[in-house]
Amino acid sequence: MTALSHGAGEPPRPGSASVPGSASVPGSASVPGSAAVPGPTSVPGSAALPGSAAVPGTATDPGAGTAPGVRVRDLTVVYKTPLGELPALGGVSLTIAPGTVTGIVGESGSGKSTLALSLLNAVQPPGRIAGGSVEIDGLGNVVDLGGDRLRRARGRHLGYVFQAAQNSLNPLKTVGKQLLDLGRSHEVDDLPALVRDAKDLLERMGLDGARVLDSHQHELSGGMRQRVGIMLALVLNARLVILDEPTTALDMITQATILRIVREIHDERGLTTLMVTHDMGVAAEVTDRLAVMYGGRVVEHGRTMEVLGSPAHPYTRALITAIPRLSGDTGQSRALPGRPPTLGTLPARGCVFQERCPLRMDICTTVEPPSITENGRTVACHAVEAPMTAERRKEHA
Template identity: 40%
Template sequence: MTKNTKKLLDIDNLKVSFFTPAGEVKAVNGVSFSLNQGEVMGIVGESGSGKSVSSYAIMRLISPPGKIIGGTITFDGKNLLELDEKEMQSIRGNEISMIFQDPMTSLNPVFKIGNQLMEAIMKHQKVSKKEAREKAIEMLSLVGIPSPEKRLDQYPHEFSGGMRQRAMIAMALSCNPKLLIADEPTTALDVTIQAQILELIKELKNKINMSVILITHDLGIISDICDKVIVMYAGRIVEQASINDIFYKPKHPYTWGLLKSIPKLNADKYEKLVPIEGSPVDLLNPPAGCPFAPRCSHCMKICLTENPPYFEASGDHKAACWLLHKDAQKAEKVQEEGAGVK
């Protein structure tokens, strides 16, 4: 884990809601976490858990009917929610960059790759068109795209899926950001390209000492790149810990379920994966108690009526689960069962 302790990002009680004709959807409901310079944080959870909405909030890219209704986002000493749009434009793409989920829809199909790369460089670095082109060629070469001079003059549809993702990474890193947000950077890519993309992010992170937020639904792909992990469910953080504690000492039943659904190299030949039973909670009509209670095999009476606070397991490891309460029956037995999951 990185030894640098300078805090780069601090999010406190962030709340984002979408106001639809059917009612208010609390997509992010009281999320708090911090990230140090040079650290890599993974945000894990199934679709609809609030992972991507949290990242869009950091970038101030929440569009109507969505709205940030509470909390603070402090980046490098500045509260981003207090900045006007012009000030945010100087940060967005420059100090904070983002790799969006689908490179085919994120890249403009009617503009050449070079034009899209050069636009960001010229806006933030105040260089000439010639210098921006040279920088764009350098970035395409850095992310492993062959013949970058030729590729610069091609359109997105002429790139493969992996190359488009690399082009998005080149665009995100072109201004040497302090923070890179990677939203499902390996979605729809084959496993070989997935491994290459993750290795590329790791290498570039080490070169320029940037912080990284890696958003994914798969705990497996972050095991060798992240320093710490946040597990989200129904717009809330249900567990937050170092990568080792998440894998070897998990405390929340939802984290146990995610870990049990990962294929294991040392498993028996015919061992089946264990799915998490039930469906995600309806955020239009959330339950009164713990949102995971309807799907939890360890659900207690209090879980149905009261949302659990965060309990500290050890150090920076905390989880929102009533099983960690000192008076919870059989808590020790259940925690030992969870800790045995690998």
């Protein structure tokens, strides 16, 4: 997990426990030690959609108003370690269809937060994007964006909440004051409408909107602050929303409720949403597509119900078997044996999952499996690929 630090609008450092104030909030003036916010200027696609409380007076932006698609290609992100630069993402490719909610699941350290940060070009030292591209409709390749263009893009197009959102607010200002700062920094000219939208969002998430806007950070519980973080990510009406475990301070039932509400807002406003989660149950309920990560790779990606209903990759199968309510048999559920790799223990060659894989073959120790896509499902596994190839041969015989 990761946090988006604010102060200077600096993005977060994945994996670093020491990131101050995290979850973030697009746009807005930052105050030292405050939650802040990279990315200024105007509000993304504010054309009102049915049911949405759109932000009025916003920019005329070519990418605004429609849900963007995202194409990640061969993305490699490395972190500097005592052993040298090691890849946290090793050539990830992932296509996110416009208008979908895509869940990213996988054990701790699999690279979920690093991937989410890369979509904002927000990987911080000691990490860096070492190769590949992230094409976002209306924005282009964000890996090539920098400086003011990048800050503007984050505000206009990208709403985001990173984990630990509860620590990201400015302790010196009320939430309402921070909301107004956010609106001004994005050139929202109807600030009263922005406040109405914020209240509406907070109330949908079960809070007293007026009271929360009048409160300082210390007057709110962790779960309330996380909901404020979600509100701030949505209130500017960005069309691409990136949520990295935004509800961990909430109990399980409230988490599920809030994510259901996020899903409703996604549908009403016509967004593209990426949601990092540890919770496969939540993923099953609110996502359209699921990408399963392991060792800095996307090992399987497809329609959520298909991935969960008939997992192809042995890692996906193991993940599902480890969760009783998904495997449907509490007697059968068991923890995945072994440990996920760290940057220093990733196999130098072959498949990243080889050490824990029940289907391991000789080739798995020497050749990295390619990602093969069939019928909307992408799987990177030699053991899965062999039967698929045989099937294809039969079909063409």
